[in-house]
Amino acid sequence: MTAVTAAPLKRRRGLTPVWLLLPATIVLGTLFAYPMWQLGLLSVLDFRQAQVSGGQPTRFVGADNYATLLGNPQFWSVLTATVAFAAACVLATLAVGAGLAVLLTRISRVPRLLLSLAAMAAWAVPAVSGSTVWMFLFDTDLGLVNQVLGLDGFNWMYDRYTAFGLVGAVVVWHSFPFVMVTLYAGIEAIPKSVLEAASIDGAGSWRIFWRIMVPALRPLLAIVVIQSIIWDFKVFTQIYVMTRGGGLAGQNLTLNVWAYQQAFASSEYGLGAAIGVVMTLILLAVTLLYLRTLRRSGEPL
Amino acid sequence: MRITRRLLDGLAVLVAVATIFPIYWMVLAAVKPPGEIQSLHQRPWTLAPSLDAFRRVLTVDDFGRYLLNSVLVALVVVVASGLCAFLAAVALTRFRFRMRTTVLVLFLICQMVPVEALTIPLFFLVRDIGATVPGIGLNTLGSLMLVHTAFTLPFAVWMLRGFVAAVPDELDEAAQLDGASRFTVLWRILFPLVAPGLAATSVFSFITAWNDFLFARTFIISATDRQTLPMALLVFFKPDENDWGAIMAASTLMTIPVLIFFLLVRRRLVAGLGGAVKD
Numbered sequence: 356m357t358a359v360t361a362a363p364l365k366r367r368r369g370l371t372p373v374w375l376l377l378p379a380t381i382v383l384g385t386l387f388a389y390p391m392w393q394l395g396l397l398s399v400l401d402f403r404q405a406q407v408s409g410g411q412p413t414r415f416v417g418a419d420n421y422a423t424l425l426g427n428p429q430f431w432s433v434l435t436a437t438v439a440f441a442a443a444c445v446l447a448t449l450a451v452g453a454g455l456a457v458l459l460t461r462i463s464r465v466p467r468l469l470l471s472l473a474a475m476a477a478w479a480v481p482a483v484s485g486s487t488v489w490m491f492l493f494d495t496d497l498g499l500v501n502q503v504l505g506l507d508g509f510n511w512m513y514d515r516y517t518a519f520g521l522v523g524a525v526v527v528w529h530s531f532p533f534v535m536v537t538l539y540a541g542i543e544a545i546p547k548s549v550l551e552a553a554s555i556d557g558a559g560s561w562r563i564f565w566r567i568m569v570p571a572l573r574p575l576l577a578i579v580v581i582q583s584i585i586w587d588f589k590v591f592t593q594i595y596v597m598t599r600g601g602g603l604a605g606q607n608l609t610l611n612v613w614a615y616q617q618a619f620a621s622s623e624y625g626l627g628a629a630i631g632v633v634m635t636l637i638l639l640a641v642t643l644l645y646l647r648t649l650r651r652s653g654e655p656l
Numbered sequence: 657m658r659i660t661r662r663l664l665d666g667l668a669v670l671v672a673v674a675t676i677f678p679i680y681w682m683v684l685a686a687v688k689p690p691g692e693i694q695s696l697h698q699r700p701w702t703l704a705p706s707l708d709a710f711r712r713v714l715t716v717d718d719f720g721r722y723l724l725n726s727v728l729v730a731l732v733v734v735v736a737s738g739l740c741a742f743l744a745a746v747a748l749t750r751f752r753f754r755m756r757t758t759v760l761v762l763f764l765i766c767q768m769v770p771v772e773a774l775t776i777p778l779f780f781l782v783r784d785i786g787a788t789v790p791g792i793g794l795n796t797l798g799s800l801m802l803v804h805t806a807f808t809l810p811f812a813v814w815m816l817r818g819f820v821a822a823v824p825d826e827l828d829e830a831a832q833l834d835g836a837s838r839f840t841v842l843w844r845i846l847f848p849l850v851a852p853g854l855a856a857t858s859v860f861s862f863i864t865a866w867n868d869f870l871f872a873r874t875f876i877i878s879a880t881d882r883q884t885l886p887m888a889l890l891v892f893f894k895p896d897e898n899d900w901g902a903i904m905a906a907s908t909l910m911t912i913p914v915l916i917f918f919l920l921v922r923r924r925l926v927a928g929l930g931g932a933v934k935d
Contacts, residue, residue, distance in 0.1 A: 484907035631773030
């Protein structure tokens with residue numbers, strides 16, 4: 356690629372790329388970079404209702420918000436819940452997505468079309484309506500699930516773990532299609548002869564999966580895993596809608612929802628911003644890991 | 657061998673049915689008459705379908721207005737974000753300049769930023785902008801258009817890059833040798849060729865804007881006539897008794913457009929993702 360493009364590109368020096376990038380830069384500068392800076396700034400300020408309405412001057416408090424946060428036992432419990440929830444969702448999404456991707460390669464045409472259409476449909480459903488449908492399916496009295504299982508009057512949202520489990524199921528339902536479709540495309544790209552050779556040599560499907568498909572799909576898997584981590588760490592709508600903003604006594608809060616509640620429900624904007632910064636740092640670490648994996652696998656940017 | 661295949665086929669159909677079932681249940685509940693919705697013995701079919709719930713949703717609760725708002729926001733976002741992304745993608749694939757890799761990495765990082773964390777500063781930013789430019793302050797659709805254009809942009813650029821790169825360089829070279837200006841090359845040559853990719857990318861932008869719950873919830877505080885669909889949906893949740901018929905009808909109305917879009921560009925979507933992933 357470089358050999359082909361190097362010559363013409365040399366002739367195109369000048370300011371053209373700058374002009375082309377200008378609209379995107381302006382938009383992202385105002386609505387990404389500036390708010391990022393403001394987020395950091397807010398997190399070191401005493402900024403609450405009184406300061407918003409101008410009743411009191413804003414005060415620089417240094418690391419106070421962070422100290423409050425780290426000293427708050429709820430922070431640690433919410434952080435643990437967020438990591439555990441995201442990890443469970445990622446593992447389940449990958450297992451289901453990868454399993455179905457392999458399944459897709461071994462079935463007839465019609466079932467394959469049916470499965471991929473169904474997955475696409477689940478992918479397309481908006482998070483809000485997906486959440487409401489599952490709430491209806493698992494409703495205490497009118498829900499199909501309780502009626503079929505004979506769980507009269509059982510409320511899935513009262514218990515912390517069943518509530519997280521239900522939200523997790525919706526998240527997996529929404530996100531496995533991406534994994535399935537991407538990995539299926541990757542598997543299809545592996546030369547048939549390699550798979551046939553392995554199976555002639557007597558390798559079972561389990562061995563073929565781990566010894567041939569997984570190594571061949573490594574770059575793709577890295578992307579899928581990191582994307583899933585990022586998405587599932589940031590789940591907001593499903594939790595907010597299904598647990599009504601964090602569950603009973605905040606038992607289903609994750610960092611994301613908690614930051615939002617601190618800021619907009621309790622008017623603790625400084626504290627909310629500090630939680631946001633912590634989250635950003637965690638995700639940044641994941642992103643850097645992603646870039647390193649990409650570079651290691653020799654993908655040019 | 658044949659039996660295994662049959663079994664796997666059956667398994668796949670089973671999974672497909674289970675996957676699609678919630679969507680079926682949503683549409684079914686939307687057309688069930690009120691008596692059947694309230695039933696303690698839900699049946700997986702209905703013999704007396706009615707459009708009652710849809711009528712209730714569209715007339716009594718002014719849902720049509722929210723639908724229109726959502727469409728408006730999504731369309732503006734698709735056009736604005738698509739345009740910016742197209743120009744940026746051309747810059748990043750057709751030119752080699754210093755900092756190119758840095759810009760690319762920045763786009764990638766933008767994708768990873770937890771948008772939810774930015775709601776707090778964005779809330780104040782939008783409030784302050786609103787004080788000088790009335791069209792894009794709090795409680796306006798403009799504020800939603802603005803933030804979604806920004807938040808769909810990084811992914812759109814990342815994905816479009818693959819499509820622009822797929823257009824052979826020789827094509828715009830030849831046009832330029834024939835005396836076409838840069839602008840002509842951009843609009844008459846590259847744009848039509850990238851248009852299919854742009855369509856696939858637009859679906860993503862459309863869906864992001866259409867599905868957004870967070871910013872609608874944060875920015876549209878008091879002006880109910882500027883509400884978008886996801887927020888309006890929650891109106892039917894009542895502390896004493898949820899109006900499930902209306903909730904499901906509203907959910908169906910919200911899902912159908914996205915579903916149609918998604919299935920229409922299914923193939924291109926996968927190709928685009930492949931491009932975004934491989935490049």
